[in-house]
Structure formats: structure tokens, C-alpha cells
Amino acid sequence: RPVVTRPETQAIDMNSRSNTLADRDIVPSDQTFGFLGLGMMGSTIVKDLIYTKHKVVVWNRTIDKCQPFVDAGAEVKDTPMDVVEAADIIFCCVSDPKGAKDLVFGNCGVLQLKDLRNKAYVEMSTIDPETSMDIGEGIKQCNGRYLEAQIHGSRQEAAEGMLIILAGGDRTVFEECHSCFKTIAKNTFFLGTDVGNACKVNLILQTILGVSLVGLAEALALADRFSISLNDIIDIFDLTSMKSPLLLAKGKEMAKGDFNPQQPLSHMQRDLRLVLNMAENLDQSMPVTSITNEVFKHTKRLGYSEHDSSAVFVRSRF
Numbered sequence: 594r595p596v597v598t599r600p601e602t603q604a605i606d607m608n609s610r611s612n613t614l615a616d617r618d619i620v621p622s623d624q625t626f627g628f629l630g631l632g633m634m635g636s637t638i639v640k641d642l643i644y645t646k647h648k649v650v651v652w653n654r655t656i657d658k659c660q661p662f663v664d665a666g667a668e669v670k671d672t673p674m675d676v677v678e679a680a681d682i683i684f685c686c687v688s689d690p691k692g693a694k695d696l697v698f699g700n701c702g703v704l705q706l707k708d709l710r711n712k713a714y715v716e717m718s719t720i721d722p723e724t725s726m727d728i729g730e731g732i733k734q735c736n737g738r739y740l741e742a743q744i745h746g747s748r749q750e751a752a753e754g755m756l757i758i759l760a761g762g763d764r765t766v767f768e769e770c771h772s773c774f775k776t777i778a779k780n781t782f783f784l785g786t787d788v789g790n791a792c793k794v795n796l797i798l799q800t801i802l803g804v805s806l807v808g809l810a811e812a813l814a815l816a817d818r819f820s821i822s823l824n825d826i827i828d829i830f831d832l833t834s835m836k837s838p839l840l841l842a843k844g845k846e847m848a849k850g851d852f853n854p855q856q857p858l859s860h861m862q863r864d865l866r867l868v869l870n871m872a873e874n875l876d877q878s879m880p881v882t883s884i885t886n887e888v889f890k891h892t893k894r895l896g897y898s899e900h901d902s903s904a905v906f907v908r909s910r911f
């Protein structure tokens with residue numbers, strides 16, 4: 594088993610701005626936006642929302658992470674429930690379905706407020722359709738409005754304001770989030786009022802990504818066994834009709850052994866697990882995705898959870 598160094602945690606640069614923001618001509622909504630979860634994605638999004646003059650109230654489980662946002666003008670609250678009390682529209686962006694549910698149904702969670710009239714809840718954490726429906730139902734039972742707004746894209750794309758938003762649920766909330774979505778995303782899709790559809794679309798896109806990465810890793814590992822230069826393979830790949838910006842970038846990372854987490858491997862494996870659960874419920878056979886999931890699971894066991902998904906190459910080289 595190789596000795597694996599954890600990737601360095603990158604501090605959020607509060608002064609960096611995506612070049613795209615200047616051209617977007619954003620008129621901030623005058624509503625107050627709550628934000629639960631200041632991980633890499635949440636931080637990047639909130640930083641840009643503050644920059645575009647949105648009123649923001651934040652909370653994060655590890656409270657220290659809130660300070661730079663308070664310094665930049667946001668208000669901080671002690672619990673998710675307090676954020677809901679102080680805001681009109683509340684975004685949530687945490688690691689997984691369990692975390693997303695805890696924040697809504699748990700102690701000091703969103704539903705402790707009981708009456709969510711005039712409040713809207715927007716789930717940005719990557720979750721499965723069932724979790725989204727449960728959250729949506731809980732919010733509606735307390736008279737609140739619910740939108741799932743899945744964010745598709747890497748941390749780099751978030752930093753450049755180039756995410757894609759896949760939304761479903763309450764259309765009025767979607768419209769009221771317009772200036773926020775315009776700040777953080779290059780495209781925004783409303784996929785209908787049925788809660789769950791946006792989660793399905795996001796996970797389907799993640800399936801394409803996961804399977805492609807494992808294929809790329811195996812092919813490059815074979816080249817490596819033949820002592821063929823990986824850079825030559827990538828240069829030739831770039832000339833073919835198979836090339837894509839993402840596969841080229843990931844191929845270069847694999848060749849360099851640079852697994853700085855743009856999309857952490859643990860998130861990729863979580864997504865594949867959610868995809869396989871969805872498929873199981875439908876008796877849909879997904880043999881390639883199942884094997885892809887096993888490959889990512891094994892790479893996680895080797896110590897690469899927090900590295901980029903491209904670290905799957907390390908396992909392929911064994």
C-alpha cells in the first residue's frame with residue numbers, strides 16, 4: 594500500500610474574482626439569502642454573492658470557516674434554524690444526502706422553525722431524487738417553497754462562475770434566485786416542477802464522467818506499462834475526434850500525478866453509489882457503472898478520497 598500524502602487544504606482567496614462576473618451585469622435581488630455549508634463549493638459561491646452585493650447570512654458546522662465571510666460583510670448565525678429565521682431564501686451546499694437531511698430534519702435544523710411561510714429552501718448539495726423529495730415534502734408541510742438546484746461543475750468552474758445549474762421544483766423560487774444563479778453559473782436549466790428530475794439529470798451526467806475517467810485511467814496505465822510517453826498519448830489524443838476539454842485536462846493531471854481536488858474522488862464515488870441505488874430501484878442493469886464504482890471504492894481505500902477523481906489512475910497502474 595503506497596504512502597499517500599493528503600492534498601493541501603486550500604484557503605479561500607476572498608479577493609479573487611472570476612473574469613466572467615464583470616460582463617454579467619448583475620442586479621442583486623433585494624431578498625436576504627441564507628447559506629448553509631461553507632466547504633469549497635459553498636465558499637466560492639458565497640464569496641461571489643457577497644461581491645455582487647447580495648445580502649447573505651451564513652452558517653457552517655465548523656464555525657471558524659465563517660469568519661472571512663463576516664469580514665467581507667455577511668452575517669453569521671449559530672444554527673441552520675437561525676439562518677432560516679433571518680433569511681428569505683436559504684441555500685444548502687453540504688457533502689452528501691445524509692448531511693443535507695440532517696440540516697433540515699435534525700436538531701436546530703430548518704424544520705424546527707415550524708412555520709416557513711414566505712421562506713424558500715434551495716438544495717444545492719448533490720443528492721438522490723428520494724432525498725430531495727423527502728426534503729421538499731418536509732419544507733412544503735411547513736408551508737415553505739422548495740427548489741432543488743443541483744450544481745454541475747468542478748471547483749475550478751465554480752471559481753470561474755462557470756457552473757451549470759440544474760433546477761426543479763417551485764418555479765417562483767427559481768425566478769427569485771435569478772441574480773444568484775447569474776452570478777455563479779454560465780447556464781441554468783429549469784427541468785420542471787417535479788422534484789427529483791434535476792437530481793436524476795445531475796447523477797446521469799456524473800455517470801458519464803465517472804465511466805470516462807476510469808476508461809482514460811486504464812488506457813494511460815497500459816501506455817505506461819509499454820513505457821510509451823503519456824504526454825505523447827495526450828498530444829495525439831488532442832488531435833482526434835475523441836478529445837474533450839475535460840478528458841484532456843484529466844489526462845494531463847494523470848500524466849503529472851497532480852491530483853489537486855477539483856472534484857474530490859469521494860464525491861465521485863458517492864455519486865456512483867447514488868446512481869446504482871437509483872438503477873437498482875428500476876431493475877436497470879448498469880454493469881459498467883458498477884465496476885466503475887468498485888474501481889473508485891478501491892482507490893478510496895488506498896487513501897485517495899480527498900484527491901481529485903483523476904487519482905483513479907494510481908489504482909490502474911498497480
Ligand code: NA7
Binds near residue numbers: 631655658687688
Ligand atoms: P467540501 O469542501 O468537502 O465541504 C463539505 C461541506 O459540507 C462543509 O461545509 C462541511 O462542514 C459540510 N458538511 C458535511 N457533512 C455535514 C453534516 N453532517 N452537517 C453539516 N455540515 C456538513 O465539499 P464541496 O464544498 O466541494 O461540495 C459541497 C457540495 O456541492 C457537494 O454535494 C458537491 O457535490 C456539490 P465542515 O466545514 O466540515 O464542518
